[in-house]
Amino acid sequence: MKFYRLTFLASVFLTAVMLLLVYVFDSAKHSFSETNKQFFQTLIISALILSVINYLVVDFLFNFYGKRQIQKISTILPEEIRDEESNLNFKQLSQKFTDLNLKNTTEIDMMKEMEFYRKEYIGNISHEMKTPLFTIQGYVDTLLEGGVENLAIRDKYLERIDKSVERLLNIVKDLDMINQFESGEIILNKSRFDLNEMIREMIDVLDLEAQKKNTKIVLQTTSNLMFVNADQQKISQVLLNLISNAIYYSNRESATVTIKTKVENHKVLVEVEDNGMGIKAEMLPRIFERFYRIESSRNRSDGGSGLGLAIVKHILEAHGESIAVESVYLEGAKFSFSVAKAI
Template structure:
């Protein structure tokens, strides 16, 4: 058995207290032989005093040895637990260990999520680039094997190679833009412009694409002119992505894409609505992820990079705005965002 000097001194002290009480009782025994009530009162008072002294001594010993053990343990614990606090008790130490455990668990879960996202991200990039690369390889092999002698085949295959290269370049440009947005390297070039005028220009640009899908594009506005303060080029990119998506998914007769602008809380509210296939509820929260496609069977040879909505989200966040989406499956989808109104 290990000898502790402080414990020995405490036991001597308690023994002395008990002997003192015994001496007091022995000296006073002749004072209350006839008064038993006074005897019991004195006995209870003595027991109470002894109990209090015992509690204080034992509590002191526990705290003293506990803190000494905590100081020993702290040499092997992380600094964020001890934090040079020498007044910790076991309860506080246990709470800090529990809090650190919860924090580490959360960090591990976050790291697992990031690792899963990294794997999906690399897999998606590989998948997106594999299709045009294999296409280019196939056409080049055909030309090398003699197809170049046939002018019709040569021109057709060179044109397809050009489209595949253009798609690769689009993917690379979009990825570069995404990375610049996320790292904060892109600065906005804000200016004052008429949003309705910009939308009309974009409708003219996208009209041919809409005609191919037998889709009508309509602008609804509460005012002929809507002046906003934003980066015109990047807002153009936002609108082109949203309108192009609406055209692509409006796969029904009398398909309509409606762009609505209105003033709300000193801002210009922009809504892009279609009456297309809509989005299933379980997919709705993922549509702004990189490379996520609503249709797994969507044609990947249409030149898109699968980054359109992710770029839209980043552009609007760079403007300090958010984009929201509402959709009813097989009925249609509505995207909406706001821009600062100016005079």
């Protein structure tokens, strides 16, 4: 058995205290009768004093030897704990391990989530690019096998190849934009401009697309002029994405896309509303994710990059704003956001 000097001294001290109490009682035994209350009171008080002394001594020994053991094993402890104060007790050490375990569990869960996101992200990119690449490959093979000699086939296939290349470029451009937003590299060039004038210009640009879908685009505003302070080019991109989506999904005979603007709390509120197919309730939380499509059966070759709403969300967040969506399935959807009103 290993000898501990401090334990020996503690036992000597406790023995001395007990002997002292025995001596006191022996000296005073003639002063008490067997039924004297004073005797029992003194006995109880002495027992309490002895219990307190025992507790303090034992607690001191446990803490002292506990800290010594912690110091001995400190070389194998994680750095997060080893770098802390060296006078930890076992309770504090246990709490440190609990906190460290919770931190590690959180980090592992985050890594798993990031890995899932990475796989999904790469899968989505490959899926988006596969269609135009295969289209280009098919047309090029046909031309190489002799189709180039037929002028009608050559011109038609070259035109389709050009569209597929343009689609690939749009995907790459949108991906680059989102990556720049997420890394904080985008710098906003804010200026004062008339938002209603921009919307009217946007309606003119999308008029041909709206006619193909037999859709009417209407601007409703509370004021003819609506000046805002924002990045004009990026807000135009927000409107372009929202209005284009509304036109695409306005699959009705009398389809209407209504754009509303009004001033609210020193900001200009913009609403883009359609009476199209709407969005199912379970899809609403995900529509601003990269590559997420409301209509899973939608032909990807007919659509955009699948990044439009994600870009809209990032642009508005860069302006310190957010976008909201309301929808009733098969009745329509409404997207709304605010822009700072110019002074």
